[in-house]
Amino acid sequence: MNDGVGDEQRCPGCAEPVGRADRFCEGCGTDLLVHRTPVGGALGPVGPACVACGATEISADGFCEQCGRSQPAGRDRMECDLELVAGVGDRGLSRSRNEDSMAFAWVGGDDTPRGVVAVVCDGVASTERADQASQAAADSALEVLVDAVLEEETDPAAVTTAAVHAAVSTVSELAEPDQPGTAPSCTYVSAVVTPERVTVGWVGDSRAYWLRTDGGTTNSRRLTVDDTIMAQLIDRGMPAEEAARVFQAHALSSWIGADAGDVEPHVVSLEPDGPGVVLLCSDGLWNYLDEPEELAARLPAGSGPLTAAAELTAAALELGGGDNVTVVVIPFPPRRP
16 A cells, blocks of 8 residues: 555555565565455554544543543454455444454555455354454455455355355364353354455355445345344245244354354355445444445445445444444445545
8 A cells, every 4th residue: 555755655564665566575574465454353542533423522531522422442443444445343332342353455556456355253242252253253264365366266256165164264263172052153244346246255144235326237235144043934935024023033043153063155246237335244233224225325425435334333323332333345346546
């Protein structure tokens, strides 16, 4: 990424000058074709404005004097903007900690991105170290996706499946053999976005949406189907209202963890006919804004991905904020501003 004056380029890892033809930084070895979130998460602290209402009057003990919201730090509020993709993760208003995680990257030279990859994972709150599970899954899957784009792999479905298997292996290693039934677990959704195609993979109930923007022709839609008891019953023909009343209707039927059995992700691809946005999110957002049209209506016109992610996160907080909220926004087609 550019960082300097005029045409001078600097390494995103150590800020030392680098040449336009350089693949690696001679100072720290950073791969100059990969622009990604930090391993372990894009942790706080946040800026001077309230994360809930935008007011700048923050008290010395960290509360907004306008709306009273405690200002989060560390994993409580995670933000990262890579220009071609951005994400926001928030603890929400009711949870004691943030067990969602995100990881994303774009690959290519400054002016010629090859593709954007992103992963969102939601830790299963009833399991041990759910926050560790979700971040480990996101980071390990991202490595597989980034390597595939670097190597110009031509089968994004196979790459997506390999990324999920890497996440399963990593999360399974976190389990304690003497504590059965509490294995760290999470849900998973990923996207590989190239100039021609969007490929999405998922396990669980974290979601991906395609949202049409001005000038787009491919209608907004949800790209994923939840791995829940309710979704399975609907797929078998039960009316949605009846399925929703079934005991534990929203319980997961598939997840990532040592006790999850054989995990095979769902994979779908889309070749949009015009511009739009790929949205990855945890249920902290879609519990309040479920329909693609609702989400598309909340996208700020002409804004960058970070503003869009922040606006959608703020909407979830305004509507209740009962769960962790994670939102990753990828404009399509991927191009530098």
